[in-house]
Amino acid sequence: MFQQEPPSLGNQFADDRVLRSYLARVLPAEMLAEIQPALMELGLLASGELYRLQLADRLNEPALTQWDPWGNRIDHVTVTPLWRAAERVAVDFGVVATAYEQKHGRLSRVHQCALAYLFTPSTDIYSCPLAMTDGAARTLLGSGNEALIERVVPHLITRERDEFWTAGQWMTEITGGSDVGLSQTVAVPTEIPDQEVAGRESHAADWPWRLYGKKWFASAITSQVALTLARPEGNPPGGRGLALFYVELRNETGGWRNIEIDRLKDKLGTRKVPTAELTLAGTPAQLVKGTTDGVRNIAPLLNITRLWNGISAVALMRRGLALAEDYAGRRIAFGARLSEKPLHRDTLSGLLAEFEAAFQLAFHVAELTGRSEMGELPENEAQLLRLLTPVMKLTTARQAVMVLSEVLEAFGGAGYVEDTGLPQLLRDAQVLPIWEGTTNVLSLDTLRALGGASESVPSPLQALNDAVSNCLKEAKDPELAEPVSITRAAMRHAEKWFRRVAGQEELEAGARRFALTLGRTMESALLIRQAQWSRDYEADGRSIVAARRFARSGIDLLID
Ligand SMILES: Cc1cc2nc3c(=O)[nH]c(=O)nc-3n(C[C@H](O)[C@H](O)[C@H](O)COP(=O)(O)OP(=O)(O)OC[C@H]3O[C@@H](n4cnc5c(N)ncnc54)[C@H](O)[C@@H]3O)c2cc1C
Numbered sequence: 001m002f003q004q005e006p007p008s009l010g011n012q013f014a015d016d017r018v019l020r021s022y023l024a025r026v027l028p029a030e031m032l033a034e035i036q037p038a039l040m041e042l043g044l045l046a047s048g049e050l051y052r053l054q055l056a057d058r059l060n061e062p063a064l065t066q067w068d069p070w071g072n073r074i075d076h077v078t079v080t081p082l083w084r085a086a087e088r089v090a091v092d093f094g095v096v097a098t099a100y101e102q103k104h105g106r107l108s109r110v111h112q113c114a115l116a117y118l119f120t121p122s123t124d125i126y127s128c129p130l131a132m133t134d135g136a137a138r139t140l141l142g143s144g145n146e147a148l149i150e151r152v153v154p155h156l157i158t159r160e161r162d163e164f165w166t167a168g169q170w171m172t173e174i175t176g177g178s179d180v181g182l183s184q185t186v187a188v189p190t191e192i193p194d195q196e197v198a199g200r201e202s203h204a205a206d207w208p209w210r211l212y213g214k215k216w217f218a219s220a221i222t223s224q225v226a227l228t229l230a231r232p233e234g235n236p237p238g239g240r241g242l243a244l245f246y247v248e249l250r251n252e253t254g255g256w257r258n259i260e261i262d263r264l265k266d267k268l269g270t271r272k273v274p275t276a277e278l279t280l281a282g283t284p285a286q287l288v289k290g291t292t293d294g295v296r297n298i299a300p301l302l303n304i305t306r307l308w309n310g311i312s313a314v315a316l317m318r319r320g321l322a323l324a325e326d327y328a329g330r331r332i333a334f335g336a337r338l339s340e341k342p343l344h345r346d347t348l349s350g351l352l353a354e355f356e357a358a359f360q361l362a363f364h365v366a367e368l369t370g371r372s373e374m375g376e377l378p379e380n381e382a383q384l385l386r387l388l389t390p391v392m393k394l395t396t397a398r399q400a401v402m403v404l405s406e407v408l409e410a411f412g413g414a415g416y417v418e419d420t421g422l423p424q425l426l427r428d429a430q431v432l433p434i435w436e437g438t439t440n441v442l443s444l445d446t447l448r449a450l451g452g453a454s455e456s457v458p459s460p461l462q463a464l465n466d467a468v469s470n471c472l473k474e475a476k477d478p479e480l481a482e483p484v485s486i487t488r489a490a491m492r493h494a495e496k497w498f499r500r501v502a503g504q505e506e507l508e509a510g511a512r513r514f515a516l517t518l519g520r521t522m523e524s525a526l527l528i529r530q531a532q533w534s535r536d537y538e539a540d541g542r543s544i545v546a547a548r549r550f551a552r553s554g555i556d557l558l559i560d
Pocket of ligand 1: 170171172177275431438
């Protein structure tokens with residue numbers, strides 16, 4: 001009786017040509033030698049113990065128990081065994097800490113992102129609380145609020161399991177996640193003496209504000225702390241009237257600090273993430289920085305979570321392709337393995353090219369972020385980072401959905417069957433274009449990064465043009481001539497289009513095609529540079545094949 005062999009995973013670091021080649025190019029040899037053993041260990045966990053636990057954990061979900069047997073409101077939330085294991089692994093490997101220890105200076109972000117990339121695919125979006133924790137640490141460190149920096153940041157970036165805290169970010173309300181300026185949560189200053197709030201909350205002096213409102217999507221509600229937006233009483237409407245607040249979710253005895261968990265969301269994917277609808281019923285809070293400009297003040301958090309989004313997008317693509325490529329070597333159809341069928345091979349090559357290109361852009365933003373955190377970015381590259389963060393997030397997220405949909409098809413019917421663990425890849429990927437800014441909202445943010453409609457090409461676009469040119473200059477292999485010319489033409493077209501539609505409604509209407517064109521153009525340029533390097537130093541032409549394929553797949557999405 002025929003039995004189909006399931007796909008299997010090798011060590012997810014050792015097997016990853018794209019990651020290894022990239023790290024070999026950007027890291028000094030001594031640094032790579034130093035960090036490689038941990039990457040190898042994490043790669044082994046990701047393909048072994050964690051992967052097995054992930055498959056075994058498939059049907060488990062977080063649960064909310066609102067009442068105890070005696071009628072007390074408890075709002076107890078449990079997470080699954082995989083998530084508990086994931087937290088331990090994350091802390092042990094310093095998946096957040098590495099970026100803050102800065103042992104390798106500006107390259108610490110790249111190191112951290114390599115860890116996050118290996119960690120993510122077997123841990124069912126535990127990357128979500130880690131991303132927010134990382135973003136909260138960055139935001140607090142930049143806030144100048146010494147008391148919070150001293151009290152909170154050490155917990156967010158620790159390598160001690162018992163000391164570790166995760167952070168949530170609560171922005172979205174039922175009125176809008178994109179247009180957060182509509183937020184209705186109010187902050188009321190309080191001078192209530194401690195005894196009057198006994199049993200509710202204490203330390204009025206430490207917590208001079210009370211928050212009242214509802215947050216509509218509060219992910220990873222098991223976190224210890226959160227950064228949130230609320231409007232101090234009397235402030236004007238709109239985003240500027242919101243302030244950034246810090247909240248600790250539970251008191252010393254583990255009770256909620258005037259927070260009610262109304263419900264956990266029943267979601268398409270990310271089902272291990274307990275995403276809550278919650279009521280702030282006089283929740284004690286502190287201002288992080290000023291009584292206005294909360295949206296601007298929370299931006300550093302979003303830049304970090306958008307970076308994580310991109311790293312997660314490429315990590316999930318890589319997992320899908322690793323499984324699909326392995327399976328193609330095991331599945332027989334029409335007398336041969338799928339891996340021997342030219343059309344199946346061609347299908348997978350197209351997906352691999354998308355992944356390789358996306359990988360280069362996500363990690364390039366990690367490089368720029370790391371340099372920015374060390375204060376090493378000149379103005380033009382700071383502008384480039386501001387531009388590429390939304391561009392990278394939106395481009396890689398869309399690629400992940402497309403690639404993972406195709407990955408499922410590469411398994412035929414098995415890709416649609418739940419207990420293979422495959423459908424979850426697509427469901428989880430589908431959140432990537434939605435949270436932390438939808439594709440459209442980030443396309444508009446891209447225009448803002450360019451300084452809005454202007455008559456002349458603004459300097460961030462020039463910075464991008466320079467970055468693209470610098471990459472293309474390195475291409476010498478004749479096989480790269482065609483992708484170089486396609487990439488150059490796409491960049492020129494984007495600039496021309498931007499100049500032509502400046503000040504017209506067409507600019508906003510075309511923002512998504514424009515932003516995706518910028519993203520794919522930059523991806524193509526970065527992939528070409530990597531491909532040339534890999535040819536020169538590794539005698540490997542596979543990235544050249546990917547670069548040619550990617551450039552031909554349509555990087556210019558503008559329609560005149
Ligand atoms: C699983 C999950 C977890 C989440 N976790 C969190 C969390 O922890 N914290 C948090 O704060 N939020 C969280 N969110 C919320 C998420 O950030 C929002 O759903 C998202 O920002 C979109 O907001 P919205 O749902 O209100 O959609 P809307 O803002 O109503 O958008 C609807 C559609 O309109 C489009 N649109 C909006 N404005 C424009 C415009 N000007 N031009 C063109 N198109 C536009 C959008 O692109 C979208 O397609 C989570 C969401 C999900 C799905």
